Amino acid sequence: MSKAIRIHAHGGPEVLAYEDADPGLPGAGQILIRHTAIGLNFIDVYHRSGLYPPPGGFPLIPGGEAAGVVLAVGAGVDWLKHGDRIAYAVNVGAYCEERVIAADRVVKVPDGISDEQAAAMMLKGMTAEYLLRRTYKVKAGDTILYHAAAGGVGLILGQWAKHLGATVIGTASTADKIELAKAHGFDHVINYKEQDFVAGVAAITAGRKCDVVYDSVGNDTFPASLDCLRPLGMFVSFGQSSGPIPPFS
Template identity: 75%
Template sequence: MAKAIRIHAHGGPDAMVMEEVDVGAPGVGEVRIRHTAIGVNFIDVYFRTGLYQAPNGLPLTPGHEAAGVVEELGADVEGLKVGDRVAYASAIGAYATERVMAAEKLVKIPEGVSDEEAAAMMLKGMTAEYLLRRTFPVKPGHTVLYHAAAGGVGLIFGQWAKHLGATVIGTAGSADKIELAKAHGFDHVINYRTQNFVDEVMAITGGKKCDVVYDSVGNDTFPDSLDCLKARGMFVSFGQSSGPIPPVSLATFAQKGSLYATRPTLFNYIATRAELEECAGALFDVVKTGVVKIEINQRYALADAGQAHADLEGRKTTGTTILVP
C-alpha cells in the first residue's frame, strides 16, 4: 500500500497524519508515479489551515510539486513511458509515496537536473519565471523590490533577476538570511525587523524608487510597499504569508502615482500544455546552464511533514525544503 499525508480537519501542523492509501490503477490519460522527492511550499499551509479551499474538500492530501518515476501508464498516454523521470507543480496531492495523476500535468526532467532539484524548484521556479518574464517583464535597468528574499522563490528570483540585468533589492529578517540573499543575486537586502524598508529603498535608489514590487508577505508589508514604487509602477501581490491584505480602495493606487496592481497565481500562467512546457523549459534552461542554482536547505521524511510546516511557518527555514518519501 502507498502512504500519504492526510488532513481530516483544518488546523495546525498536527492536523496532518500519515495513512495507508489505495492508489488504484491509472485511467485514460493518466499515469501512476512513485515519488522520489516532494516540495514544500507556503501554499500547502494555506490549504492545511483552510485559508484556501481544496477542490474536492476533506480529507485532503496537501502538496503541489514533486518529482518521481513513471510506474504505470493508463490508456491513450502519449510522450511518456515507464521509467521516465517526471515532475509537476500543478496538482494538489503531492504528499504521498505514490499517486495517479493526469499525464498532461507532468514534464520530463532533463539530464543535468536531479529529482530533488526538480521537486524543490518546480512550483517556486515556475513562479519566479512568470513573475520575471510575464507578469512584469524585467529588463536591464529596472529596479525591483522583492520581499522575503531568503525564501524558496526568493533565492531563485534573485539569481534570475540579476541575470536579466535588474538592480535587485530584497528584504529579510536576520543577518544570516541577508547574507544568503546577497549570495543569490540580491544587490541590496534590508533587514525589515530593524530598518524601515521604505526609507531604505528611497536611500538605495536616490529617491527614484522601484519599477515593480513583488510581495508574497501580504498584511505586514502593505501598504508600505506602494510607497516604494515609481509613478505607474506595478505592485505584484502573489502570496500572503503574514495574512491577507486588507480591503483597499482603488483610489489608493491613483493617489500613490497611478500604480498598477495584480494578484497573479502560477496556475493561470501554466493553464495550457504549451504554457506549461514553455514555463518549465525556461526554468530548466537557467538551471542547466548554471544561471540559477537550486540549493536544498532542509530535508524531512514524509512522515515529518508536520515539523516541516511548523519550521516553515516559524520562519526557521531558508531556500527550498523537500520531503523524502
C-alpha cells in the same frame, strides 16, 4: 500499502493525518508514479489553515509539486516508460508516496538535476516566470523590490531578474538569509528587522524608488510596500505568509 498525508478539517499541523492511500492503476492518458521528493510551499499551509479553500473539498491530500519515477503508464502514453524520472506542479495531491496523474502534467527530469532540485523548482519556478515575464515584464534598467528574498521563489527570481539586467533589491530577516539572497542575484538586501525597508529602498535608489514590488508576505509589508514604488509603478501581491492584507480604501 502506499501512504499519504491527508487533511479532513482545517487547523494547525495536528490535522495532518498519515494514512493508507491506494493510488489505483493509471487509466488512458495517465501514469502511476512513486515520489522521491516533494516540494513544500506556503500555499500548502493556506489550504490546511483555511486561508484558501481546499480544491475539491475534504479530505484533501495537500502539496503542489514533486518529483519521482514512473511505475506504470496507461493507454495512449507513448512518450514515458517505467523508470523515467519526472517532475510536476499541480494544485494539490503531492503529499503521498504514490499517485496517478495525467501524463501531460509532468516533465522529464534531465541528468544533472537531482530529484530534490526538480521537486523544489517546479511551482516556484513557474511562479517566478509569471511574476517576471507576464505580471510585470522586467527589463534591463528596471529596479525591483522582492520581499522574503531568501525563500524558494526569491532564490530563483533573484537570479532571473539579475540575468534580465534589473537592479534587484530584497528584504530578509537574518544575516544568513541576507548572504543567501546575495549569492542568488540580489544586489541589495535590507534586514527589515533592523531597518525600515522603505527608507532603505529610498536610499538605494536615490529617491527614485522601484518599478515593481513583489510581495508574498501580505499583512506585515502592506501598505509600506506602496511607499517603495515610483509614480505609476506596480505592486504585485501574490501571497500572504504573515496574514492577509487588511481592507483599505
